Amino acid sequence: MQILENYSLRELNTFGFEASARYFAEAHCSADVVEALRFVRALDLSLLVLGEGSNVVLVSDLPGLVLKLANSGIEVVGDAGNSVTIRVGAGQNWHELVRWCLDQGYFGIENLSLIPGSVGAAPVQNIGAYGVELKDVFHSLEAVDRETLEVVTLNGDDCQFAYRDSLFKGEARGRYIICHVNLTLSMLPEVNTRYGAIAVEIERLGLVLTPQSVSAAVCQLRSSKLPDPAEIGNAGSFFKNPVIEDAQRAELQQQFPDLVAYSDVPGYSKLAAGWLIEQCGWKGVREADIGVHAKQALVLVNYGVGQAEDLLALAERIKESVQQRFAVTLEMEPTIYPVSPVYPTP
Ligand code: FAD
Ligand code: NAP
Numbered sequence: 643m644q645i646l647e648n649y650s651l652r653e654l655n656t657f658g659f660e661a662s663a664r665y666f667a668e669a670h671c672s673a674d675v676v677e678a679l680r681f682v683r684a685l686d687l688s689l690l691v692l693g694e695g696s697n698v699v700l701v702s703d704l705p706g707l708v709l710k711l712a713n714s715g716i717e718v719v720g721d722a723g724n725s726v727t728i729r730v731g732a733g734q735n736w737h738e739l740v741r742w743c744l745d746q747g748y749f750g751i752e753n754l755s756l757i758p759g760s761v762g763a764a765p766v767q768n769i770g771a772y773g774v775e776l777k778d779v780f781h782s783l784e785a786v787d788r789e790t791l792e793v794v795t796l797n798g799d800d801c802q803f804a805y806r807d808s809l810f811k812g813e814a815r816g817r818y819i820i821c822h823v824n825l826t827l828s829m830l831p832e833v834n835t836r837y838g839a840i841a842v843e844i845e846r847l848g849l850v851l852t853p854q855s856v857s858a859a860v861c862q863l864r865s866s867k868l869p870d871p872a873e874i875g876n877a878g879s880f881f882k883n884p885v886i887e888d889a890q891r892a893e894l895q896q897q898f899p900d901l902v903a904y905s906d907v908p909g910y911s912k913l914a915a916g917w918l919i920e921q922c923g924w925k926g927v928r929e930a931d932i933g934v935h936a937k938q939a940l941v942l943v944n945y946g947v948g949q950a951e952d953l954l955a956l957a958e959r960i961k962e963s964v965q966q967r968f969a970v971t972l973e974m975e976p977t978i979y980p981v982s983p984v985y986p987t988p
Contacts (some may be wrong), residue, residue, distance in 0.1 A: 643667050645672045645681065651708065655695035656758060659950045662789045663690075663708035670713050670733075672793050672821045675786045678709045679819075687786075690979050691819050693760030694735070697767065697877050701950040706752075706980075711762045713821065716742060720826075727781050727826045732762025736769070744854055748827035750779040752857040753834055756864045758871060758878070762820040766810045766973070768803040772860055773836035777803035781826045784969055785818035793821070806882050806975060867937050875944030876935065880957060881915045881972040894968060915964075915972055916940035923962040931968035932956055954978070 649666030652658060665687065669675045682689045688706030692698070695978050713731035716739060720727035726748055735961055740755050753774035762770075765783055782797045796818070802809040810818060812835045833856050835841040843859035844851055869876050887892075891911040898921070902914035919925065919939040926936035931948035934956075935941040942953055961972045 643669065643677050645678075645707070649708070650690075651695070651704070654692060654710065655698055655700050656875060656877055657699060657950070657953070658871075658875035658946075659700045659942045659944065659948075661700035661703050661950075663704045663706075665707040666710070667707065668710045669819075669821075672784070672786055675709070675711075675819045676791050678707060679786065679788055679791055682707050682969075688980065689816070691816075693732070693763035694758060696758040696871065697976045699877065699950050699954065699976050701954070701978055702980065704980050709819070711760060711802070711819075719824065724830055725826055725828050729822050729824050730761045732760060732820050734761040735759075736761055736764060740857065743827060744857055747829055747831075749831055749853040750827045750828070751825070752853040753837075753840070753860055755857040755860040761823050765801055765803070765808055765820060765823060767802075767806045768808050770806065772840055773834055775803070775805075777801075779825045779827055781824040783820050783824065784822040785820045788817050788819065792834055794818070805885065805906075807928060811977070821846040855952065861972060869935055869937075869941060870945055873915070874935075875946075875948070876941050877976040879915070879940045879975050880942040881919075881940060881961075882975050883912045883915045884918075884970050884972060885910050885912050886970060887911075890969075894970075898968075901906055912968060918964045918968055918970060918972070919960055922960070922967055924960055929956065934960070941978075 644667065649663045651661045651663055668677055669678060690704055690708045692708055692710045711732040714734040715731040716734065717729050718726050719729045736759050737756050739761055743751060753772040754769060757769055757771060769776050777798060780798050782795050784793055784795055787794050795940050817974045831853050833851055833853055840856055840859050843863055844855050847859060849855035849858060885906050888909055888911055891903050902917040903911045906912045916939045924934045925939040927934045931945040932952045933943050933945065935943050942957060944953065964970055966974050
């Protein structure tokens with residue numbers, strides 16, 4: 643494995659922030675990952691594992707090793723008649739996997755169409771969209787344990803999946819380097835249209851309800867609202883949708899009858915963070931090259947040569963105004979690097 647020095651990460655993060663890695667390498671297999679871990683141990687370096695950089699904020703140069711997972715490939719490892727289990731390399735692009743599965747007649751991830759990023763990062767925040775989360779199709783994953791340098795297999799319970807969260811963002815942050823993800827997909831063409839917008843869009847497109855048309859509708863909806871990172875730097879939703887107690891939701895609804903809220907686990911409700919931010923007047927605000935997207939207030943953007951510090955300062959002001967107006971605390975979704983006392987582990 644080749645280890646490069648002073649490597650620019652500008653093309654490797656979807657915000658397009660300029661930051662360089664003291665050392666940079668690509669891992670094509672778990673043996674490469676172990677070699678990289680030995681290297682950081684020997685030199686006492688920090689490590690950032692990177693997929694496609696679509697959920698990170700790089701604030702400054704990274705003093706240690708940045709390891710990009712680059713092993714792609716999909717293989718069928720189990721067939722139970724009505725379902726298959728596939729094993730996918732961490733470096734595989736997520737949306738290409740969705741398309742491949744639809745071509746094969748393997749269903750369950752069509753609602754997750756067009757989510758940027760790699761398969762290896764998908765368990766990290768239990769990616770979700772339009773009523774489906776990775777955990778719904780997750781079988782297991784294989785990862786190198788940074789403490790033992792052994793390859794371990796973790797199942798769904800081990801991964802502690804929650805709303806845009808998992809073991810890998812929580813107590814074991816940085817411990818496991820995910821090399822393969824195993825998913826179990828249905829061969830029955832059932833669809834999930836719990837999010838009404840999908841059925842409406844399928845009808846608008848004049849399509850019959852199939853997993854393929856769900857994917858087409860999701861792609862269409864996403865493209866119409868979300869900035870393409872190839873054109874405008876962004877990391878998707880900058881804040882998670884806050885989950886609050888039903889009692890607080892009732893109080894807020896008295897004050898704000900248009901509040902956008904959905905029932906969550908019993909006793910709790912999820913608020914649309916984008917609506918809260920829009921109500922505070924932030925939608926479409928632009929300050930030099932940093933701003934809030936005009937079509938989706940949950941997405942912060944870098945129009946060109948914006949700085950990560952300015953983006954984080956704007957995020958802080960947005961958080962404060964939502965706190966003041968609604969007494970609701972927003973939590974950031976992307977992870978900030980390098981980890982520092984100013985930007986500690988979330
Ligand atoms: P990176 O940004 O490279 O890494 C993210 C985190 O995972 C980092 O902490 C990194 O260290 C860690 N990581 C990456 N790979 C590994 C690995 N192999 N092993 C261990 N740790 C690893 N997310 C959603 O959930 N739903 C959406 O609908 C959605 N829409 C988006 C739309 C846009 C336009 C954008 C830009 C982003 C969106 N996201 C969404 C966020 C993002 O796409 C996902 O979080 C995605 O899974 C990140 O993948 P990545 O490979 O880019 O990860
Ligand atoms: P939207 O449809 O305008 O809805 C706003 C919010 O309300 C969503 O965030 C969603 O929460 C929630 N919601 C909508 N319908 C719901 C239902 N029937 N039941 C429960 N909750 C409902 O959202 P959008 O911005 O266009 O995004 C569409 C989907 O793509 C969402 O699922 C969103 O999470 C996902 N997305 C995620 C990112 C990211 O970076 N994380 C970026 C873009 C889009 P949920 O977010 O919990 O689904």
